[in-house]
Amino acid sequence: MSRRLFLRITDDLAQSDPFFTLRYDARGQRGFTTLQKCTSAIRQLAYGYAPDALEEYLRMSERTARECLHRFCEWIVKLYSKKYLRKPNANDVQKLYQAQEQRHGFPGILKSIDCMHWLWQNCPTAWQDQYTQGDHGHRTIIPEVAASQDLWIWHAFFGLPSSLNDLNIIYQSQIFDDVVAGTGPNTSFTVSGVEYRRGYYLADGIYPTYSTIVKIIPHPTDDKRKKFAKFQKGARKDFERCFGVLQKKWHIIEHPARSATPKRLRHIMYACILLHNIIIEDGGRAICEYDENASNGNFVPVSLEQQDLNGFSLRNEYTHQNLQTDLVEYI
Numbered sequence: 001m002s003r004r005l006f007l008r009i010t011d012d013l014a015q016s017d018p019f020f021t022l023r024y025d026a027r028g029q030r031g032f033t034t035l036q037k038c039t040s041a042i043r044q045l046a047y048g049y050a051p052d053a054l055e056e057y058l059r060m061s062e063r064t065a066r067e068c069l070h071r072f073c074e075w076i077v078k079l080y081s082k083k084y085l086r087k088p089n090a091n092d093v094q095k096l097y098q099a100q101e102q103r104h105g106f107p108g109i110l111k112s113i114d115c116m117h118w119l120w121q122n123c124p125t126a127w128q129d130q131y132t133q134g135d136h137g138h139r140t141i142i143p144e145v146a147a148s149q150d151l152w153i154w155h156a157f158f159g160l161p162s163s164l165n166d167l168n169i170i171y172q173s174q175i176f177d178d179v180v181a182g183t184g185p186n187t188s189f190t191v192s193g194v195e196y197r198r199g200y201y202l203a204d205g206i207y208p209t210y211s212t213i214v215k216i217i218p219h220p221t222d223d224k225r226k227k228f229a230k231f232q233k234g235a236r237k238d239f240e241r242c243f244g245v246l247q248k249k250w251h252i253i254e255h256p257a258r259s260a261t262p263k264r265l266r267h268i269m270y271a272c273i274l275l276h277n278i279i280i281e282d283g284g285r286a287i288c289e290y291d292e293n294a295s296n297g298n299f300v301p302v303s304l305e306q307q308d309l310n311g312f313s314l315r316n317e318y319t320h321q322n323l324q325t326d327l328v329e330y331i
Contacts, residue, residue, distance in 0.1 A: 001042070001275075005282045010038045012079055019071050032060060040065050041072030045272060048251035050258070070264055073271035081270070083290050084277040087178065088154060090185040092288040093199060097189060099287045100149050104235040105331060108189035110199035111146040111154055112239030113175070113207070115166050118143065118269070121256035133162040141262070143269055144169050146201060147242040149235075150287045152280055158269045159262050166206045176212065180310045182302040192326040197313070200323065202236050211319035214327065228328045246276055 013020040014034045023031045040054050044065065051065035058065075088096065093110065100109040117140035123131050131139045140162040146155035157173040178184035179198060187199040200214045207213050216233065220226040247254040250272040259265050280286050302310075313319070 001279055002282055005278065006038070006042075009076075009278075010034050013038060013072065013075055016079060017071060017075055019067075020075075032058070032064070036060070037068045038072060040068045044069045045073075045250050045252050045268070045275070048255040070267065073264075073267040076271040076274055077267055080274045080278065083292075084274045084281070085153070085156060085270070086290070088185070088288065089291070090187075091291065093185055093187045095288050096148055097199065100235075103149055104238075105231060106202075106235060106327065107191045107330065108196065108199045109235065110187065110201055110212075111148050112202040112236050113144070113146040113155075113170075113213075114204065114239065114243075115142050115144045115169055116243050117141075117162055118253060118265075119256040120265070122258055122260045124260060127161070130161040130163050138162075141257070141265060142169060144173055144175075145242065145273070146175060147239050148287060149238045150280065150285055151238075151242045151245055152277055152286055152288070153242065153246075153273050156270060156273050158266050166204070167208060170207060176210070176314055179212065179314055180307055182306060182310055191323070192330050194322070194326055196319070196323060202232060202239070204236075208315070209317045209320040210314055211316045211323065212314060213320065214324055217324075224328050224331075228331045231331050246272065249276060249279075 010020070020034045020037055022033050025031060036058055040058055040060055043049055043054060044051065050062075051069065052062035054060055054065050055062065060068075088110070096110055097108060101107050117133060117138075120131060120139045120141050123139040123141075128139055131141060133140050141158070142160050142162055142164065143156060143158040144160075144166075145153055145157075147153045155173075155175050157169070157175065160169055160172065184198075188195055188197050189199060190196070196211075198212050200212050203213050203215050205215050205218055207215055209215070214232070216236075217225050217229045220229045252268060253272055257265050257268075259268065277286075281290075
């Protein structure tokens, strides 16, 4: 994080919450400055420090350091979610199509989608069974993330127990709600002479056969399918780096979670994702630029019958298979 970006964030927090300003207690003793409180929070996020680890450096008690972390994450989510965890508009979609086809050769790619597990050290005893991952025996909590080739995270859904798998999670996720409601932007594209209404996500084999998902081919038989599987695997590797970059940038996610409430863990996870996107934009590596005047799609509500048709179109296996076949021929 650059110095300029750090100061911008501290100024935004100081204007939004009096907690981050310099204050005096009832005895007239001077408190901590905005920079000290934000430094404490960011060090806990970036290095995975326990709150009492900063006592000697900042002369800050464990209680104050913990409060700095939770308030910092809460306000990062409030201030920056609209801009840095937005859904792509029509202009964003076209830029994503162009950038990702140029790099990977696939027309119509929006993002890749997958889940990870965050070990939960202080999971309450009453919840331990549902938050235990069956094949590993660890208590974890799952974030679902969709990211583009520049590692920008466009969608995050966090908080479900690890007893669920990726298939159960996407059924509860809101990633395709705008598709069903008919409020998303126009994302049509053409491949092998066939026009498809919506762009698609790259995913592994456990995901459902939606018309907006292109899965891996587990056992390709001919040369065309083998080439497609190779290209698809290479494209997904760009996304798989996103989890590694996120964990190495914010070690609090790499270490077992110490908070005992899902709400605080949710704020921490979303704050790390938002800061990750903010740093990408600050470094000039983002494919899409934010335009507050751009329209995200059609805001006119559609009828329930049309929503049912949109849902049927989303879950159409025939379109899913045709899209995969056309991409195999195109590659």
